[in-house]
Amino acid sequence: MNTDSLLNYISKYIDLTEEEQAILLSKIKYRKYQKGQYILQQGDVCKISCFILKGCAKSYHIDKEGQEHIINFCIEDWWASDLGSLISQDPSDFNIQCIETTEVLQFTYNDQESLVNEIPKMERLFRKMLERALVSSQKRIVRNFSLTAKERYLYFKEQNPSIDQRVPQYMIASYLGMTKEFLSKIKSQLILDQ
Amino acid sequence: MNTDSLLNYISKYIDLTEEEQAILLSKIKYRKYQKGQYILQQGDVCKISCFILKGCAKSYHIDKEGQEHIINFCIEDWWASDLGSLISQDPSDFNIQCIETTEVLQFTYNDQESLVNEIPKMERLFRKMLERALVSSQKRIVRNFSLTAKERYLYFKEQNPSIDQRVPQYMIASYLGMTKEFLSKIKSQLILDQ
DNA sequence: AAATGATGTTAAACTAGATTAACATTTTAC
DNA sequence: GTAAAATGTTAATCTAGTTTAACATCATTT
Numbered sequence: 001m002n003t004d005s006l007l008n009y010i011s012k013y014i015d016l017t018e019e020e021q022a023i024l025l026s027k028i029k030y031r032k033y034q035k036g037q038y039i040l041q042q043g044d045v046c047k048i049s050c051f052i053l054k055g056c057a058k059s060y061h062i063d064k065e066g067q068e069h070i071i072n073f074c075i076e077d078w079w080a081s082d083l084g085s086l087i088s089q090d091p092s093d094f095n096i097q098c099i100e101t102t103e104v105l106q107f108t109y110n111d112q113e114s115l116v117n118e119i120p121k122m123e124r125l126f127r128k129m130l131e132r133a134l135v136s137s138q139k140r141i142v143r144n145f146s147l148t149a150k151e152r153y154l155y156f157k158e159q160n161p162s163i164d165q166r167v168p169q170y171m172i173a174s175y176l177g178m179t180k181e182f183l184s185k186i187k188s189q190l191i192l193d194q
Numbered sequence: 195m196n197t198d199s200l201l202n203y204i205s206k207y208i209d210l211t212e213e214e215q216a217i218l219l220s221k222i223k224y225r226k227y228q229k230g231q232y233i234l235q236q237g238d239v240c241k242i243s244c245f246i247l248k249g250c251a252k253s254y255h256i257d258k259e260g261q262e263h264i265i266n267f268c269i270e271d272w273w274a275s276d277l278g279s280l281i282s283q284d285p286s287d288f289n290i291q292c293i294e295t296t297e298v299l300q301f302t303y304n305d306q307e308s309l310v311n312e313i314p315k316m317e318r319l320f321r322k323m324l325e326r327a328l329v330s331s332q333k334r335i336v337r338n339f340s341l342t343a344k345e346r347y348l349y350f351k352e353q354n355p356s357i358d359q360r361v362p363q364y365m366i367a368s369y370l371g372m373t374k375e376f377l378s379k380i381k382s383q384l385i386l387d388q
Numbered sequence: 389a390a391a392t393g394a395t396g397t398t399a400a401a402c403t404a405g406a407t408t409a410a411c412a413t414t415t416t417a418c
Numbered sequence: 419g420t421a422a423a424a425t426g427t428t429a430a431t432c433t434a435g436t437t438t439a440a441c442a443t444c445a446t447t448t
Binding site: 067069083084123124126127130133135138139140142144177 | 255263265277281287310317318320324325326327328329332333336338339340341371
Binding site: 389390391392393394395396397398399400401402403404405406407408409410411412413414415416417418 | 419420421422423424425426427428429430431432433434435436437438439440441442443444445446447448
């Protein structure tokens with residue numbers, strides 16, 4: 001179990017002693033998912049947070065018309081979870097499905113809460129992570145309202161060149177809130193523009 | 195300075211001793227804004243968080259076409275701030291303007307950070323607040339993608355009947371990501387439907 | 389009570405993006 | 419290496435929501 005990238009990630013926010021690191025790691029479980037497998041299925045209660053070591057997953061919602069809406073791509077050094085379901089323990093509205101073979105370090109919400117009690121400064125880590133996630137979520141709402149489909153794609157591509165390469169185009173269209181046909185049109189226009 | 199509603203709000207998340215409450219209150223400043231006044235202006239660095247005691251403010255972004263996009267309505271027992279600017283100390287992309295005479299309890303980010311150091315369990319409060327805010331922000335993104343304009347309005351009205359009454363209709367349209375003319379059309383259709 | 393500004397309505401013309409459907413290309417599995 | 423599945427493209431048609439513009443109503447000030 002390679003825990004370096006998790007410890008490295010955490011060290012950007014807080015300093016942990018060797019003992020604290022040991023406590024943290026004692027709560028963690030390594031798991032490997034094959035492409036296509038679900039980390040979470042809509043309707044199930046979310047029990048875990050996953051730190052992605054390697055691979056890629058999509059978290060998405062299926063609406064009442066059966067349409068898939070991608071909320072996030074989860075890649076290396078990101079977290080995959082449904083926070084809403086995790087804290088309420090209500091059934092989730094989201095699926096999290098691996099679109100590549102994906103290796104994660106996971107811990108349960110209970111372990112996360114007891115971790116916070118044993119190592120109070122972990123609270124600060126989670127607070128800082130949540131701050132950043134909230135800011136980026138709010139900014140996304142603004143972009144969805146104020147940018148055209150083309151502008152949204154260009155922004156996405158600029159901010160996430162690696163995801164743009166890595167993920168099928170129809171999923172990017174879903175993430176950006178447009179149809180795959182329209183994104184295809186946008187891309188062919190962009191080539192003509194050059 | 196009436197601090198009951200703030201203390202009551204906090205008590206839903208954590209228990210503070212009398213001394214801790216005193217420390218908290220020592221960092222807080224009461225302020226009254228008149229209708230039309232700005233708590234924050236786009237381009238300024240956000241220095242404070244405001245807990246709303248009474249009144250209502252809108253936080254909004256003005257895009258490059260000059261269009262206003264309302265991010266949130268801030269009413270009693272909510273917070274008004276631009277977290278992104280507050281944590282980065284970069285110029286804000288948002289305005290927060292009072293649409294009623296508004297009374298707030300405010301504290302600076304520095305005071306908030308030192309508060310967290312003096313009373314570590316405040317970290318938990320902020321974490322829990324952020325968790326809820328992030329969940330609701332993510333759910334809003336999903337709604338914006340998966341619901342029609344009419345459905346978004348009906349959901350808003352159901353969840354926020356008091357804001358629907360209290361705030362001019364054209365601002366609600368902006369918050370919901372549609373034009374005021376289209377919201378007007380939706381509402382007249384809804385009356386016919388009955 | 390008249391005037392001004394803010395808010396809300398209606399309707400016609402328009403458009404960004406969706407839908408449908410047929411086809412092309414790439415990847416995967418056997 | 420070929421069939422099947424997954425992904426991407428193109429184009430015609432359609433529609434949810436925007437734009438524009440004129441008018442109506444309500445609230446506030448003098």
